[in-house]
Amino acid sequence: MSENVTVQPQNQIIAIGQHVEDFKNCTELRKVYPGGVYSDSPVYQKKYDRDGDGHGCE
Structure with missing residues (x-):
C-alpha cells in the first residue's frame, strides 16, 4: 500500500510582481x-550594512 504525500514549504515568500524599493545610498534610505532597515526587511541589501550586523543604515 502506498500513500501520496504532498509537502508544502511553511515560509514560502512569493515576490511575483512586487516592487521592492531600491535606494542609491543610506542618506536616501x-x-x-x-x-x-533590518535584514528581514524586503528593502534590506548588504550594501546598506557595512558592519554586517543585520541592521542597515543605522
Missing part, C-alpha cells in the same frame, strides 16, 4: 526609514 533614511528619508523613508529613519531608523534604518
Whole structure:
C-alpha cells in the first residue's frame, strides 16, 4: 500500500510582481526609514550594512 504525500514549504515568500524599493545610498534610505532597515526587511541589501550586523543604515 502506498500513500501520496504532498509537502508544502511553511515560509514560502512569493515576490511575483512586487516592487521592492531600491535606494542609491543610506542618506536616501533614511528619508523613508529613519531608523534604518533590518535584514528581514524586503528593502534590506548588504550594501546598506557595512558592519554586517543585520541592521542597515543605522
